[in-house]
Amino acid sequence: MSKIIKFILIIVIIFAGILLIRTIFGYLGKQQLESLGLEVGQVQQLLQERGLNLEASQIQQLFQEGGLDSILDPSKIKSIDFEKEEQDYKEFVGSDGKLKLSYPSGWLEIEGEDLNNLQEKAENYDLKFLFSAQNLNLGKFSQILVHEGSFDSQEGFEQIIETMKEVNQRQGWDMQIMNLEIIEDEEAIFEAQYQKPDRYDIRSKEKIILIETIEGKKKVGLIAFIVFKKDWSDFKEQADFVINSVIINK
Numbered sequence: 001m002s003k004i005i006k007f008i009l010i011i012v013i014i015f016a017g018i019l020l021i022r023t024i025f026g027y028l029g030k031q032q033l034e035s036l037g038l039e040v041g042q043v044q045q046l047l048q049e050r051g052l053n054l055e056a057s058q059i060q061q062l063f064q065e066g067g068l069d070s071i072l073d074p075s076k077i078k079s080i081d082f083e084k085e086e087q088d089y090k091e092f093v094g095s096d097g098k099l100k101l102s103y104p105s106g107w108l109e110i111e112g113e114d115l116n117n118l119q120e121k122a123e124n125y126d127l128k129f130l131f132s133a134q135n136l137n138l139g140k141f142s143q144i145l146v147h148e149g150s151f152d153s154q155e156g157f158e159q160i161i162e163t164m165k166e167v168n169q170r171q172g173w174d175m176q177i178m179n180l181e182i183i184e185d186e187e188a189i190f191e192a193q194y195q196k197p198d199r200y201d202i203r204s205k206e207k208i209i210l211i212e213t214i215e216g217k218k219k220v221g222l223i224a225f226i227v228f229k230k231d232w233s234d235f236k237e238q239a240d241f242v243i244n245s246v247i248i249n250k
Contacts (some may be wrong), residue, residue: 019143089245092131092146098211099130099221102245103144104238107133124161126150127222142227142235144242150217157188157208160220186210189243193229201229206240207246221246 088105110132110154129144151160168175173196179189187209194202204226210220223246225239 071087092133094130094221098249099146099148099209100147100245100249101144101223101242101248103133103242104135107135107144109133118215130221140228140231140234142225142231142238145222145224145226147222148211148219149222150219151217153213153216156185157182160208161188161190164222168194194226201230202226203229205236205243208244209246210246211249221248 001046089102091100091102091107093100127147127149129146130148131144133144134144151163156164161180165175173194175195176195178193180188180189182188189205189206189207190208191206194204204224205223208223209221209223211221213219224242225235225242227235227239
């Protein structure tokens with residue numbers, strides 16, 4: 001075989017190897033994003049709103065190489081003033097105008113269909129997904145989830161929490177309740193820890209708040225601020241603010 005042919009074959013092999021590596025990186029990046037409950041398109045949309053136009057493959061590769069830090073790394077893309085965004089808050093208001101809460105304005109908003117499989121819970125408790133906001137800054141995942149559900153009017157908040165624990169248990173999650181505070185049968189505030197084999201431990205601050213009682217049913221808002229347990233200390237103050245901002249307009 002001539003030296004020229006050998007040289008061409010080597011170049012072809014190297015080029016093919018580069019393509020394979022890029023494909024693998026893109027796939028793994030997508031898998032990591034999905035493990036956080038994120039879609040590439042959501043990240044892409046958020047970046048576009050900030051003037052950053054990246055292809056899906058670029059987002060996946062950057063994520064695989066360095067997580068969300070890599071996607072939003074000023075040295076790799078451009079400088080973004082995140083500190084200002086974290087200081088500003090927006091308000092979510094339920095469709096009936098009753099449930100309200102404040103959340104960081106720089107977070108990615110999701111309304112409409114829930115990202116999680118809620119079929120079982122929806123059938124039993126008329127559970128409806130209202131709103132979610134996700135933090136994509138600092139490379140540390142956090143999320144606000146807002147649902148509405150209906151329970152028997154005779155059930156207290158302790159019973160509702162036990163129901164939540166049972167539902168999570170059927171989905172493989174062990175839910176531990178901490179620092180439970182019930183305020184005049186109007187709301188319950190607590191912290192929780194969720195554990196599941198082969199998953200990151202989750203820590204949360206949550207509120208169950210009474211919206212109204214009608215026709216023997218107690219309609220409540222279920223609000224959760226969730227983070228990875230390892231990052232809890234970084235978000236505890238913000239979680240307190242968001243959960244304490246939840247109110248019901250009578």
